[in-house]
Amino acid sequence: MSLCGFRQALEGSIVESCNYDPSVIEPKWQRIWEEQGTFYAREDTDKPKYYALIEFPYPSGEGLHVGHPRSYTALDVLARKRRLEGYNVLYPIGWDAFGLPTENYAIRNKVHPAKVTKKNIDRYRKQLKSLGFSFDWSREFSTTDPDYYRWTQWIFLKLFEKGLAYKAEIPINWCVSCKIGLANEEVVGGACERCGGEVVRKIKSQWMLRITAYAERLLQDLDTVDYIEKVKIQQRNWIGRSEGAEVDFQVAGSEHTIRVFTTRPDTLFGATYMVVSPEHPIIDELRDQIENFDEVAAYREQAMNKSDFERTELAQEKTGVPLKGVFAVNPCTRSEIPVWTSDYVLMTYGTGAIMAVPAHDTRDYEFAQKFGLPIVEVISGGDISKEAYTSVDDGILVNSGFLNGLTVKDAIERMIDWLEEKGIGKRKVHYKLRDWVFSRQHYWGEPIPLVECQDCGWVPVPEDQLPVELPDVEHYEPTDTGESPLAKIDWWVNTECPRCGKPAKRETDTMPNWAGSSWYFLRYTDPHNDREFASMDKLKYWLPVDWYNGGMEHTTLHLLYSRFWHKFLYDCGLVPTPEPYKKRTSHGMILGENNEKMSKSRGNVVNPDDIVAEYGADTFRVYEMFMGAFDQATPWSQHGIKGCRRFLDRVWRLQDILVDGDEYSPELETLMHQTCKKVSEDIERMKFNTAVAALMSLVNAFYDRGEVTRAEFRDFLVLINPFAPHISEELWERNGYEGQIASYKWVEWDETKAVEDMVEVPVQINGKIRGTVLVPRDAEQQDVRAKLQEDETIAKFVTGKQVTKEVYVPGRIYSLVVK
């Protein structure tokens, strides 16, 4: 209390409370930052730019839980550090607000989705502001703003113009309960990603985006970006490039050929039958030749009605039907081989048909075994009476004419050459990546800005008529037919053709919510531009995003989609860089206290509002960073957060032991330099937990010493500021440091002062540590040896023994082997 009075006298002002009270100081600083626009990014400075990005949230009805801010806090720490380092930082925030949950909620509660969205955004904004993130709120927008989705539509029209958006009648994944078409990526374990409901196949005319046209570049350019390795690996696997050959098989007694893709052309001599996918057009083409067409048609019917789940998960046992009367000619052996249809061959990959080499492919082997088809060994090295021999590393070609004696690798090359010479095949690369189903039969999404005219076909809505706004209507329930709710709104659907003026109809499907998130980071650079989606000047200044952190769950969807759009815009000359994100990292999930995923249904959700109310935002932020390794999943702990509050209480009370001094004290000089170095480096490596631990250790050291100099306290406050911005600014101000930390500078350290002069060197004898000796860091080996000889407990292991090996790693270890 007396110290408190002392400070009051010193500052000549009334200090409201001597206790650390975040509920007072946090709103205070948040207000100051807002009023002063402290964290607004500017374009008119000479400072180097830094663009830090987090995945903008989907504002759900539930509000934030403590998992969401982990990413925001981490990049907030980084953004604040960068500003102190002299960068002009862009750390923006917005809302990814189109989407199904809001629409479903709106339907259930009879509130317009726009209203629900606004309410949810307001709640999220309030929550995020209470955590003190240094977002540039002046650039906030929502993907649902017409001013924003106008440009989403505009980019779509560019894609349409360049032939990258096309309509296709394809079987899509149809969720029975959502009544919506799903992208392959939205089907998880055969069920709808959103509702968990049953997914079946349904033929529908869909807008597709030709992302496959960019497959090779999306793959190649991964080498040019700094993404954590597991993201790159997942994207590579998702793109799934595979090299091989396409080969045409003649259908015996017919003009038809069946084209197959194979990665193992070396095994062509062992192709003893063929399989076509049930959807393969050749079945209809050969209808007259197929003796059992009814049986085949029935099988096809059955296969096409199966959901993907049934077709994969449940169909462990292979099924299939021969196309009786149809034979293909093996171009190598010239023998006629049977043709089957089976749903283990997918129409959506390769050519929808395969040559089956049961001796060297596990799936073909299984099929051949079941249906008694011949198995011919063409690569020696395995035992094909037991299982398929699939190794490509060893094994020598046999029973293969001109390939006999070759290794697999050589045989592949020889065979492709031979196929190309004969004109019956060629080298070919295929990708697992599929085109992007871009249509959704829903209300709450960006309308696809196209009009269908009987005479002109699909015609884009002219640029000056964008955005095509969603009609403000009462009803937007899905239709049972699978049409979009918009289809029922006649006044909106019926329009005239922009080209010929005749009556025409609008496209009633809307875009998936991956659309708005594919380019939002571009809009942040110039969010109020009403002439362009963003000006080239601003894009040139801010791009690429320097550091983008987000969840692993977005690796193959959002991240790939946005790279695709960005590359497309780059090709159009509309963005300055071929890649949007320079660096990508990923955070681990925060689990509930029971170690399970946090969810309403599990009842283990922790709301940040409660934590802020009880402990304060700074405690929350410090705990989020301290609780565990940033990239790993960690359970929330009510006990853990208390420890962080205790830490900040101790930080607050450092004022009581603050003493004059423009320098570090001699006792703590090394530790100060070490801590400045460690915290700085740990933030860069995302080792936030050990950075906080180092700060805790430093505070412990201040208390052990019993005092902290003003210079020490100043640099400590700078170090902790990114983690705990409110308390550090408050202590800065209360203790008479100049200005605000926000306009101060990051710490510096001296490498030579960050190492101890005297070090304790452990002494190891026959592999066991027997003690330590205190020596100067750069002591000579003989001096250390002499010193350890003086230490009785150590020396007793050496005296009278023969030393056979001696290793000294300066400052690290002294190791002896004795007999």
Place this chain on the structure above:
RNA sequence: GCGAAAGUGGCGGAAUGGCAGACGCGCUAGACUUAGGAUCUAGUGGGUUAUACCCGUGGGGGUUCAAGUCCCCCCUUUCGCACCA
């Protein structure tokens, strides 16, 4: 099945091949208190015949003066993909 990551005290977690368990939680004892779910001090991997020694990083081998860390084999868990020809 394929791919990736991980397995360390009672708990969350630290450790460029160099004293395993930093830091925090929890716990034990003590101090101060009318009180303590506040604060401070000391202790806290296990064992034992305790200032010392032995054993300890999922299991088993190996390399090394030295292994949680590197190599080989195995087990378990989590995540992603899943008949991709």
